[in-house]
Amino acid sequence: MGQITLNQVRKSFGEVDVIPGVDLDIKDGEFVVFVGPSGCGKSTLLRLIAGLEDTTSGTISIDGKDATALPPAKRGLAMVFQSYALYPHMSVKKNIGFPLKMAGMDPAEAEKRIQRAASVLNLTNYLDRKPGQLSGGQRQRVAIGRAIVREPAAFLFDEPLSNLDAALRVGMRQEISELHQSLKTTMIYVTHDQVEAMTMADKIVVLNAGRIEQVGSPLDLYHNPKNVFVAGFIGSPKMNLIEGPEAAKHGAHTIGARPEHITVGDGPWEGVVGLSEHLGSDSFIKVDVPGIGIINVRGSGELGVHHGDRVKLNPAGKIHRFDANGLALA
Amino acid sequence: MATQSSRLAARLMVAPSVIVLLVWMAIPLAMAIYYSFRLYRLISPERTGWVGFRNYTWFINSPEFWMAISNTLLLVGGVLAITIVFGTLIALLIDQPIWGQGPLRILVISPFFVMPPVAASIWENLFMHPQNGMFASFAQGLGMKPILFMESYPMASVIFIVAWEWLPFATLILLTALQSLSSEQLEAAEMDGASAVSRFRYIILPHMTRAITVVILIQTIFLLGIFGEIFTTTQGGPGSASTTLPYMIFKQAIAAKDIGRAAAGGIIAVILANIVAYFLMRGIGRHLDA
Ligand SMILES: Nc1ncnc2c1ncn2[C@@H]1O[C@H](COP(=O)(O)OP(=O)(O)O)[C@@H](O)[C@H]1O
Ligand SMILES: [Mg+2]
Secondary structure, three states, X not given: OOOEEEEEEEEEEOOEEEEEEEEEEEOOOOEEEEEOOOOOOHHHHHHHHHOOOOOOEEEEEEOOEEOOOOOHHHXXXXXXXXXXXXXXXXXXXXXXXXXXXXOOOOHHHHHHHHHHHHHHOOOHHHOOOOHHHOOHHHHHHHHHHHHHOOOOOEEEEEOOOOOOOHHHHHHHHHHHHHHHHHHOOEEEEEEOOXXXXXXXXXXXXXXXXXXXXXXXXXXXHHHOOOEHHHHHHOOOOOOEEEEOHHHHHOOOOEEEEOHHHEEEEEEEEEEEEEEEEEOOOEEEEEXXXXXXXXXXXXXXXXXXXXXXXXXXXXXXXXXXXXOOOOEEOO | OOOHHHHHXXXXXXXXXXXXXXXXXXXXXXXXXXXXXXXXXXXXXXXXXXXXXXXXXXXXXXXXXXXXXXXXXXXXXXXXXXXXXXXXHHHHHHOOOOOOHHHHHHHHHHHHHOOHHHHHHHHHHHHXXXXXXXXXXXXXXXXXXXXXXXXXXXXXHHHHHHHHHHHHHHHHHHHXXXXXXXXXXXXXXXXXXOXXXXXXXXXXXXXXXXHHHHHHHHHHHHXXXXXXXXXXXXXXXXXXOOOOHHHHHHHHHHHOOEHHHHHHHHHHHHHHHHHHHHHHHHHHHHHHOO
């Protein structure tokens, strides 16, 4: 079981309200990703759930029981830290077995669980090494191993992949997703990378300055962003956000068009190509359209458009409309 | 330092200091060895000559000698035990975020700045003195007889005073080690269900082993030669109850004015120090490697 409910959870450090008040429901078995720019309070929120920080007000309940005042160890949650936080003087085996030892588990049963975790994580050959003798990806796996042996109610991950190089990151991302498929345990995953959020999450929680901007499935957020912040944050390259007369034409303060929803050829917007990047599979071009601004366009790999060309653009796909407060219009 | 010529240059450049150090060390040592085989008493300087190992055998057969060796080891061991245990506890305490942390830390460090004879005099006269001392007035206030610290427990008193002086050093080194421990490791242990005691036992203590090793090695070097505190308080007495090897050598050189015997004692002290160093490096030296 791993059902977590936050009710009006608030956190301030001295004068500063880092989390002004959050309500959130996390269902058992869900993969929830907290995403938002750096410094928006993602780690703080995760640490509140873990019990490593005290809430200023509000309640946190885990599986229906009030856990607000429980110490971290009593909450039945396991956490994977950004720095991995492995114990450097212990072997991989001792690291993974530490929570079991602390729980006073029978050594034979602990050994079985360590072996099982090690084989799931491909660490069997490294059990006697110290963390200092492992690569970044292996250390990450040890940290995950230490979390899974306890069979916690939920896993908490705080930007676990940010110290890995790009290739390893993609691999570990898939491994964590697969782990979730096989364990079916609740996971809360913090990241500032919207690609990680989109690829892994059942449910994304977009945070901005300690506030929840929107909660929803990845595609829900992509197709129906509730406000300008979410529209700009989800999707890569970023959605084009246009204000002024062009927006007024659509009866909105701001309109948004995703780069992949704009076609090059014939259309109402005309401008000169600034940057053009050709990746083979896709082409990314920036077009300076007078009166509207720089428009990002994502075209097919065959798009033969280069720096200095004059092109016409057609916002063929969905136009998102927002009011003066940044909220989406129906 | 890769090429042949740069290695040669490096050797040439460190050569002067190596030579100075060698001379600095070798000449006194050679002189001590020379005198330790000579008859050389300042009371009768005209009687000289080679005496073989007689200075050494006198030392080893003297009833004071084994007492002095055991007192020396007791002093080193006792002070190390006290400073490391209490140094760790104080370091844990002042690492907590408490009000007035800055001044508190300076206060904790301050005994280290008091000169050994001064510290010893303060403890002897203001605290442990059977008539004027604070402990005596406490004892009288409670209707008990004052404890005669320097007479009844001379070695324990000396160990206590020296430990008081060295506690700040140990605390300081252990505190810096404590502060270099990542808080995420402690938080991870907390999530893993480790109690405060288990966190200390399995996370903090292993993290501090290297610092503890440094404290042991450095303090041992200095503690083997402790002299001033004994000279100002017990003078090695009563009898020779608090005579250590350095103090016994001092008594031979200054009181008995027998340079030959004192030199022999010095050589024995050097051998003792080397034996201690050997066992220390065997026992805990591996903690110094990263
Ligand atoms: N212990 C603390 N004391 C004071 N301010 C803190 C503390 N921890 C975090 N903050 C502040 O809270 C805000 C959110 O931090 P954090 O949750 O780490 O952001 P994120 O993980 O989203 O990058 C930041 O502005 C940070 O400066
Ligand atoms: Mg963070």
